[in-house]
Amino acid sequence: MRLKAIATLGVFSALTALVAAQAVPGLAFQQAAPGARVSNWPRESPPRPLPAHSVTFPPYEIRKLANGLQVVLVNHNEQPSVSVRLIVRAGAAQDPKDQYGLAMLTATLLDQGAGNRSAGQIADTIDFIGGMLGTGAGSDLSFVNAVVMKDSYDVALELMADVVQRPTFAQDEIERQRQQALSALKVSTDDPEAVAGQVIDRLIYGFHPYGMPGAGTTSSLAALTRADFVDFHKKYFVPNNALLAVVGDIGAAEAMAGIEKFFGGWKPGDVPAQSVTEAPQATKRVIVIDKKDAVQTEIRVGHIAIPRKHNDYEAIDQAVKILGGEGANRLQQVLRSQRQLTYGASADLDTYKLAGAVIAETDTQTSKTAEALRVIVDEFSRLQRERVYDDELAGAQDYMVGHFPLTIEVPDAIATQVLNQLFYELPVEDLPKYRERVLRVTPDEIQRVARWFIRPAQLSVVLVGNADEFVNDLKGVGFGDYERIPIENVDLLSVDFQRRAPARPE
Amino acid sequence: MMRRLSIAFLALVALGTVLWLVPLQAAIRPPKLEYQRLVLPNGMVVVLHQDKSTPIVHVELWYHVGSKNEKPGRTGFAHFFEHMMFKGSKNVDPEQHTSIIASVGGQANAYTNEDTTVFWQTIPAQYLPLALWMEADRMATLRIDEKPFVAEREVVKEERRMRIENPPFGLLNELITFHAFDVHPYKHPVIGSMNDLNAATIDDVRDFYNTYYVPDNATLLIAGDFETDNVVSLVNQYFARIPKSSTPVPRDIPKEPMHTKERRVNLEQPWPLPAVVVAYQAPYNGHPDSYPMFVMSKTLSDGQTSRIYRKLVYETGLALTAFGSSSFQEDPGIFYAVALVNPGKSPDEVEKALIAEFDKLKADGITDRELQRAKNQFSRDYILSRLSIKEKASQMGHAEVIQKDMATADGEFDTFLKVTTDDVKRAARQYFIPERRMVMRIMPKGGVEEVAK
Numbered sequence: 001m002r003l004k005a006i007a008t009l010g011v012f013s014a015l016t017a018l019v020a021a022q023a024v025p026g027l028a029f030q031q032a033a034p035g036a037r038v039s040n041w042p043r044e045s046p047p048r049p050l051p052a053h054s055v056t057f058p059p060y061e062i063r064k065l066a067n068g069l070q071v072v073l074v075n076h077n078e079q080p081s082v083s084v085r086l087i088v089r090a091g092a093a094q095d096p097k098d099q100y101g102l103a104m105l106t107a108t109l110l111d112q113g114a115g116n117r118s119a120g121q122i123a124d125t126i127d128f129i130g131g132m133l134g135t136g137a138g139s140d141l142s143f144v145n146a147v148v149m150k151d152s153y154d155v156a157l158e159l160m161a162d163v164v165q166r167p168t169f170a171q172d173e174i175e176r177q178r179q180q181a182l183s184a185l186k187v188s189t190d191d192p193e194a195v196a197g198q199v200i201d202r203l204i205y206g207f208h209p210y211g212m213p214g215a216g217t218t219s220s221l222a223a224l225t226r227a228d229f230v231d232f233h234k235k236y237f238v239p240n241n242a243l244l245a246v247v248g249d250i251g252a253a254e255a256m257a258g259i260e261k262f263f264g265g266w267k268p269g270d271v272p273a274q275s276v277t278e279a280p281q282a283t284k285r286v287i288v289i290d291k292k293d294a295v296q297t298e299i300r301v302g303h304i305a306i307p308r309k310h311n312d313y314e315a316i317d318q319a320v321k322i323l324g325g326e327g328a329n330r331l332q333q334v335l336r337s338q339r340q341l342t343y344g345a346s347a348d349l350d351t352y353k354l355a356g357a358v359i360a361e362t363d364t365q366t367s368k369t370a371e372a373l374r375v376i377v378d379e380f381s382r383l384q385r386e387r388v389y390d391d392e393l394a395g396a397q398d399y400m401v402g403h404f405p406l407t408i409e410v411p412d413a414i415a416t417q418v419l420n421q422l423f424y425e426l427p428v429e430d431l432p433k434y435r436e437r438v439l440r441v442t443p444d445e446i447q448r449v450a451r452w453f454i455r456p457a458q459l460s461v462v463l464v465g466n467a468d469e470f471v472n473d474l475k476g477v478g479f480g481d482y483e484r485i486p487i488e489n490v491d492l493l494s495v496d497f498q499r500r501a502p503a504r505p506e
Numbered sequence: 507m508m509r510r511l512s513i514a515f516l517a518l519v520a521l522g523t524v525l526w527l528v529p530l531q532a533a534i535r536p537p538k539l540e541y542q543r544l545v546l547p548n549g550m551v552v553v554l555h556q557d558k559s560t561p562i563v564h565v566e567l568w569y570h571v572g573s574k575n576e577k578p579g580r581t582g583f584a585h586f587f588e589h590m591m592f593k594g595s596k597n598v599d600p601e602q603h604t605s606i607i608a609s610v611g612g613q614a615n616a617y618t619n620e621d622t623t624v625f626w627q628t629i630p631a632q633y634l635p636l637a638l639w640m641e642a643d644r645m646a647t648l649r650i651d652e653k654p655f656v657a658e659r660e661v662v663k664e665e666r667r668m669r670i671e672n673p674p675f676g677l678l679n680e681l682i683t684f685h686a687f688d689v690h691p692y693k694h695p696v697i698g699s700m701n702d703l704n705a706a707t708i709d710d711v712r713d714f715y716n717t718y719y720v721p722d723n724a725t726l727l728i729a730g731d732f733e734t735d736n737v738v739s740l741v742n743q744y745f746a747r748i749p750k751s752s753t754p755v756p757r758d759i760p761k762e763p764m765h766t767k768e769r770r771v772n773l774e775q776p777w778p779l780p781a782v783v784v785a786y787q788a789p790y791n792g793h794p795d796s797y798p799m800f801v802m803s804k805t806l807s808d809g810q811t812s813r814i815y816r817k818l819v820y821e822t823g824l825a826l827t828a829f830g831s832s833s834f835q836e837d838p839g840i841f842y843a844v845a846l847v848n849p850g851k852s853p854d855e856v857e858k859a860l861i862a863e864f865d866k867l868k869a870d871g872i873t874d875r876e877l878q879r880a881k882n883q884f885s886r887d888y889i890l891s892r893l894s895i896k897e898k899a900s901q902m903g904h905a906e907v908i909q910k911d912m913a914t915a916d917g918e919f920d921t922f923l924k925v926t927t928d929d930v931k932r933a934a935r936q937y938f939i940p941e942r943r944m945v946m947r948i949m950p951k952g953g954v955e956e957v958a959k
Contacts, residue, residue, distance in 0.1 A: 037715070037716060038646035038748055038749065041643075041646050043596065049633050049635065050632040050634065050736070052630065054561075079537065079889045080536070080537070080889060120811070120816075127808070127810065128875070130882030130883045130885055149885065149886065150534070176823065179848065180819075182849075183779070183848050183849060186778050186849060187674060187846075190778040191673060191674050293776045296667045296671070340658070340664070342661075342664050343661055343668050363667075363668050365663075398609050402612065403611035405611070406628055406630075408560060409562060
């Protein structure tokens with residue numbers, strides 16, 4: 001049996017990960033080939049492709065219930081399973097001040113008792129039929145997902161309807177999940193990767209909601225009450241604030257009948273408008289988090305960018321892909337292929353509803369920290385100063401366009417694309433026009449957007465590693481002005497990231 | 507709170523049964539995998555699975571060599587060599603394999619585990635000839651030069667630091683296998699130790715290539731949108747010209763003896779929470795006893811109803827997370843459970859609770875309902891792990907290479923359905939005995955374990 005019978009319960013899927021090597025594109029440095037095993041092997045050019053098949057975006061349907069619930073249906077009957085996904089338009093960004101972790105913990109509690117079922121009964125129902133049920137929250141959204149075999153579609157809907165509409169928030173379940181969240185927090189505050197991610201977000205977004213710790217803090221988690229969960233749920237978990245996707249081996253009529261039955265009676269409500277906070281301007285600030293026993297330094301470099309609906313999204317996305325995306329990737333070439341400083345480097349464009357960021361990330365051995373940092377910053381400068389090569393952009397676009405059929409193979413991937421357009425209020429008609437959208441971007445346009453949005457002189461930098469071993473090198477690469485904080489003292493809510501009061505006893 | 511359910515339903519809930527809700531009496535059947543299997547004159551096995559639903563194709567080449575084929579002092583070699591396969595061949599420039607695939611919109615990568623090294627690419631269907639041609643090119647004519655070899659070693663060392671040494675709990679798997687095995691190379695981490703990586707020479711690399719990267723040690727899986735006649739002629743064109751190896755591929759792997767005494771291991775690591783591991787010796791993947799043991803692993807740790815989660819995480823709050831793993835491989839391995847101890851709880855209690863779950867399996871086995879749940883979960887796993895052509899190729903590769911029988915790709919499903927509660931109890935009594943047990947505790951603080959220097 002191929003399937004590894006592993007269930008990682010909680011946050012530690014990485015514990016059981018196989019060692020998988022990532023192969024990466026690199027520079028072609030010409031070298032003479034030594035004697036290969038097959039000596040009479042011919043010198044050949046790559047073979048020509050076969051005739052191409054046409055690629056079309058697969059059929060899907062969008063419906064709306066009278067109560068405002070938007071529904072996406074994708075019928076795909078290769079395997080006898082059905083996936084049901086519900087998204088609510090509220091996440092950690094809706095956490096009130098000092099109530100960080102509220103959206104996350106609310107989501108966690110949804111399936112710990114709902115309707116007339118206890119946590120144990122919910123788990124038993126879904127586990128027995130060989131189904132899966134998951135809940136969670138991101139920055140802008142909360143979700144409930146279920147996967148079941150096709151003959152259990154109604155069971156999944158009935159459970160989800162309870163979990164989404166009628167969570168119990170029983171006090172003993174609250175205490176249980178609170179303790180779990182506190183323990184998870186203790187682990188993540190010691191994890192260089194997690195800490196680097198949280199600190200760069202706080203640096204870039206400041207005290208804007210996207211900069212705040214969505215997993216909560218020890219004190220915010222301790223202070224949350226049942227009334228807070230009930231209130232959060234009541235405010236945001238209404239059908240006119242939600243999207244539902246049913247994907248898999250089920251026809252539209254049957255899918256809709258179930259949705260009407262279990263979600264038709266869900267009462268709409270008035271969703272409070274999000275108070276828009278301006279994200280701060282980019283500033284050059286360097287935070288060194290000292291972790292004495294680290295053998296590597298986690299490096300994050302970035303600044304504020306654009307929200308998802310920005311008109312220049314496509315061009316900016318491609319600029320960032322050239323810097324550190326899949327296909328053509330300058331950071332990976334320079335840091336891994338040319339200098340062997342890292343196993344992997346990348347740059348991502350995060351685009352949320354209200355704001356976004358461009359963040360480059362890598363990890364390198366401690367002694368190479370300053371060198372790697374300098375290389376990354378130089379690549380930001382280069383992207384801003386120099387026009388990208390025509391063939392470099394063409395390479396990135398070839399990848400994106402050619403990759404399209406790979407993104408419509410499995411039903412959940414199709415649904416995700418439709419859900420994304422709906423969630424960000426982008427035109428769904430654009431989905432089949434992906435190719436045209438990508439190819440419309442020119443090197444001139446990349447240069448135009450890179451000039452205004454890339455700010456090499458105002459990069460936020462986070463370094464998490466054994467500080468003694470690299471801080472003296474920072475001045476030499478132009479980052480001598482840094483703030484140093486021991487990892488156990490990091491406080492994401494403080495302006496200078498320094499914990500004032502002593503850590504609370506455990 | 508809304509009350510929309512009937513009184514009758516509430517009564518049933520009060521009785522503690524929700525069975526009537528469940529339409530499923532027997533596990534739903536996954537569709538059969540249709541495939542063709544050919545063997546080239548040079549010994550290479552080819553497995554084809556046609557799926558025209560999306561115009562893409564997945565090509566996967568398995569070499570039957572993994573970390574268990576490494577000699578002491580040369581750990582990490584199979585994985586390191588996997589990196590070398592991207593250093594160019596006669597017709598492909600160094601580092602170009604992946605970017606050529608990317609330039610047509612495809613993805614390419616590779617992974618190494620204890621038993622195999624697998625290279626794959628998923629591409630738009632019309633580029634099938636390109637992928638086959640590139641795989642054949644590097645099987646036949648890999649460039650092995652000193653300079654890129656030395657450079658790539660630094661990348662692999664960074665990979666080790668990133669995956670294993672730097673994250674909290676990153677060393678956990680390595681510590682478990684190091685202490686659970688005496689002589690079998692499953693003892694050693696796939697990625698190898700820093701010392702061994704540094705000690706490797708270019709001659710080792712060439713030797714490894716000539717020994718293991720030969721057609722009679724390779725299995726080619728092709729899944730997706732293709733015409734069978736066309737793909738057979740392409741495979742012949744590019745792979746049949748590679749000669750069979752002149753010497754048989756060595757299979758002299760040390761066997762792990764049955765342990766005769768419980769082992770207890772106490773370690774320290776700079777981790778935020780203590781970890782407790784309870785491990786038992788287990789049979790190989792496909793051994794008749796492995797099926798009831800898989801069933802037990804479901805009962806112990808799949809889902810919130812599973813026994814370990816229920817007891818250690820939900821009811822007692824002893825653990826932040828707890829899971830079991832039946833890491834069944836080509837050779838006999840281990841069956842283990844791990845728990846991360848919550849602050850304020852004692853590793854003693856956690857150890858007792860974990861062992862109690864194994865002892866309970868020995869004493870009482872599992873219930874009919876637990877057995878049915880495990881079967882339903884297997885059915886789900888089968889179905890969900892065959893949604894994409896990549897996953898299908900992986901299932902077929904495992905059946906062919908690890909189980910040495912393609913028929914198991916579907917046939918194992920029936921084997922699972924035949925498992926009984928008696929089988930489970932019998933296997934539990936046979937395997938979960940103290941003599942074959944390791945109990946390991948890893949406490950926070952202290953220095954770095956000297957296991958893999």
